[in-house]
Amino acid sequence: MSANLVTLLYLVASVCFIQALKGLSHPTTARRGNVFGMVGMAIAIATTIALIAQMRAEAGAGLALIVVGIVVGGAVGTVIARRVQMTKMPELVAAMHSLVGLAAVLIAIVAVHEPGAFGIAGPEGAIPLGNRLELFIGTFVGAITFSGSVIAFGKLSGKFRSAPIVFRGQHWLNLLLALAMIGFGLWFFATQQWTPFLVMTALAFVLGVLIIIPIGGADMPVVVSMLNSYSGWAAAGIGFSLNNSMLIVSGSLVGSSGAILSYIMCRAMNRSFINVILGGFGQEGGAAAAAEQRSYRSGSAEDAAFLMSNAESVIIVPGYGLAVSRAQHALKELAQKLGEKGVSVKYAIHPVAGRMPGHMNVLLAEAEIPYDQVFEMEDINSEFQSTDVVLVVGANDVVNPAAKTPGSPIFGMPILEAHRARNVIVIKRSMAAGYAGLDNELFYMDKTMMTFGDAKKVLEDMVKALE
Amino acid sequence: MEQVDPTVINLVIFVLAIYVGYHVVWNVTPALHTPLMAVTNAISAIIIVGAMLAAGATDTVLGNVFGLLAVALAAVNVFGGFLVTQRMLEMFKKKERPAEKQQ
Numbered sequence: 001m002s003a004n005l006v007t008l009l010y011l012v013a014s015v016c017f018i019q020a021l022k023g024l025s026h027p028t029t030a031r032r033g034n035v036f037g038m039v040g041m042a043i044a045i046a047t048t049i050a051l052i053a054q055m056r057a058e059a060g061a062g063l064a065l066i067v068v069g070i071v072v073g074g075a076v077g078t079v080i081a082r083r084v085q086m087t088k089m090p091e092l093v094a095a096m097h098s099l100v101g102l103a104a105v106l107i108a109i110v111a112v113h114e115p116g117a118f119g120i121a122g123p124e125g126a127i128p129l130g131n132r133l134e135l136f137i138g139t140f141v142g143a144i145t146f147s148g149s150v151i152a153f154g155k156l157s158g159k160f161r162s163a164p165i166v167f168r169g170q171h172w173l174n175l176l177l178a179l180a181m182i183g184f185g186l187w188f189f190a191t192q193q194w195t196p197f198l199v200m201t202a203l204a205f206v207l208g209v210l211i212i213i214p215i216g217g218a219d220m221p222v223v224v225s226m227l228n229s230y231s232g233w234a235a236a237g238i239g240f241s242l243n244n245s246m247l248i249v250s251g252s253l254v255g256s257s258g259a260i261l262s263y264i265m266c267r268a269m270n271r272s273f274i275n276v277i278l279g280g281f282g283q284e285g286g287a288a289a290a291a292e293q294r295s296y297r298s299g300s301a302e303d304a305a306f307l308m309s310n311a312e313s314v315i316i317v318p319g320y321g322l323a324v325s326r327a328q329h330a331l332k333e334l335a336q337k338l339g340e341k342g343v344s345v346k347y348a349i350h351p352v353a354g355r356m357p358g359h360m361n362v363l364l365a366e367a368e369i370p371y372d373q374v375f376e377m378e379d380i381n382s383e384f385q386s387t388d389v390v391l392v393v394g395a396n397d398v399v400n401p402a403a404k405t406p407g408s409p410i411f412g413m414p415i416l417e418a419h420r421a422r423n424v425i426v427i428k429r430s431m432a433a434g435y436a437g438l439d440n441e442l443f444y445m446d447k448t449m450m451t452f453g454d455a456k457k458v459l460e461d462m463v464k465a466l467e
Numbered sequence: 468m469e470q471v472d473p474t475v476i477n478l479v480i481f482v483l484a485i486y487v488g489y490h491v492v493w494n495v496t497p498a499l500h501t502p503l504m505a506v507t508n509a510i511s512a513i514i515i516v517g518a519m520l521a522a523g524a525t526d527t528v529l530g531n532v533f534g535l536l537a538v539a540l541a542a543v544n545v546f547g548g549f550l551v552t553q554r555m556l557e558m559f560k561k562k563e564r565p566a567e568k569q570q
Contacts, residue, residue, distance in 0.1 A: 017510050018487060024495040024503050027559040034556060037506055038549050041513070045545075048516045052523040062523030062531070069522060069535045070515075073542025080543070081550035089501055089551075096508040096548060099540040103514055106537040110521035110530045117524040118517070130474035228504050235511045236481060242517055243473050249484040250513040256488030257507050261500060351497065358500025365558040376497050 009047040010246035016040025017250050027371055044246060086366045087323050090356040091157045094224055098149035100231040104142030104238050105201060108135050111241055112197055118242045127192055131241050136185035138237025140204035145230040147208030152223050162217030170214060177207050221265045222276045224356050229258025261357045268351035270413035299449040301461035304425045309466055311388035313344045317416050318360055319353055321394020327456035328367035331393065334459050337466040347374045348416050350398035377416055385420040392418060392426045394455050400440045410438060424448040427458045502555045509548025515541035
């Protein structure tokens with residue numbers, strides 16, 4: 001197999017990956033896109049096996065190692081993919097980012113140790129300057145991705161405290177470490193010595209931890225997207241080091257995808273990327289909120305069910321509280337009952353409704369809620385004012401009209417305009433403030449009825465009342 | 468004319484690929500952003516190619532061991548990423564047919 005053929009097959013694989021992402025533009029084409037992705041990966045792996053078999057006279061032992069690695073890793077991956085709960089997707093994705101990061105670091109270490117194996121050794125084993133630069137960038141991006149993702153995984157799964165950890169001089173410390181890391185990287189670049197390379201890698205691991213600890217639990221959608229982006233850049237960096245265009249293309253696709261998702265998430269929270277990364281948000285709120293007692297109207301699940309069954313149109317606003325109490329199926333049943341009574345039911349999804357981009361859509365899809373009833377914020381906001389009843393389940397800040405009031409901490413954040421509807425029903429555990437630590441005007445409006453309790457229990461009671 | 472440095476060619480590919488990624492990803496429907504992240508997990512595991520070279524084309528124990536580890540880690544992502552994406556996309560597919568029948 002000639003080098004040209006290998007490169008052409010790698011090109012085919014790259015095109016398959018582009019097709020995989022392109023397919024996701026609509027649910028009907030998405031599955032075919034995923035098949036393209038798998039085919040691309042199979043081509044890439046088979047080509048590389050053939051390349052190694054041809055490159056080396058006695059490739060048997062090496063190929064056996066590769067097969068063992070693929071079988072063991074593949075088995076683990078398959079079991080995880082089958083078993084993982086949809087509510088746990090953010091943790092899974094964070095864990096998978098960390099694996100890419102660690103693999104990138106391991107590959108880079110081998111590349112420095114034995115550059116000849118990757119065809120990047122010059123005379124006397126010296127790695128060309130360009131590749132050294134790329135190795136050092138690929139390594140530290142990989143290392144930061146690894147340790148940062150481990151922390152993100154811990155915070156998402158509740159293994160570590162998800163509250164932001166902040167201390168004085170934090171940002172200066174990070175800056176200092178980053179500069180030191182780059183310094184050692186340049187030292188490696190100039191000399192190709194092990195010491196600076198290993199010190200740089202260690203610093204990058206520490207830096208990954210320090211970057212993520214000040215970021216609070218509810219900012220995790222941004223963090224997960226950002227680490228997604230990093231894992232792509234790490235792959236692209238390794239691609240540069242090994243002069244492999246397929247790795248560069250795939251890494252860039254993933255890198256830009258993660259960057260766009262981070263941007264979308266930041267926009268949905270009306271916060272700048274820098275503001276999220278510097279962290280510490282949502283730590284002082286809370287206390288200031290519950291200052292005064294205000295009157296609100298509360299009603300039972302039966303009252304709420306009666307109101308909805310007499311409506312012509314209902315829009316449901318699900319929030320993360322819905323997923324926490326595993327109430328998706330109860331919600332679907334309620335919607336079905338209302339549908340049978342001739343009520344038009346739609347779902348309105350805020351971009352940060354879950355713990356990662358698009359999370360709520362997957363949770364609703366899992367409950368077999370038809371996706372043509374599920375609408376994004378921009379598409380449904382104009383419909384609220386002509387809607388009879390809005391049912392808010394486990395959401396708070398994303399329907400807070402304070403976002404329209406200048407001076408409010410969340411001013412400017414795009415919200416679902418539930419307050420414009422004729423009636424609002426809110427299912428909530430208590431009057432406690434949301435993540436932003438703000439009181440929600442919506443709860444005190446005359447047209448709002450609060451129904452307290454666990455979301456799943458209340459929804460089931462509503463279904464019973466409709467029977 | 469002198470030969471172009473491979474790094475420069477890589478840079479050309481890199482910049483163009485970012486453009487492709489940017490335009491393709493903006494077209495992804497927001498409802499499928501979670502499957503997008505899962506499938507990009509699988510795609511970034513393309514570094515398995517580098518890992519395979521590390522495991523299979525090296526002559527030292529360090530190369531073999533680290534390479535094997537990297538292959539296994541990347542393989543978790545390859546299989547896990549594509550399969551979990553498939554599982555999620557099945558959910559989006561399933562209700563489509565009953566909905567059509569009702570109409």
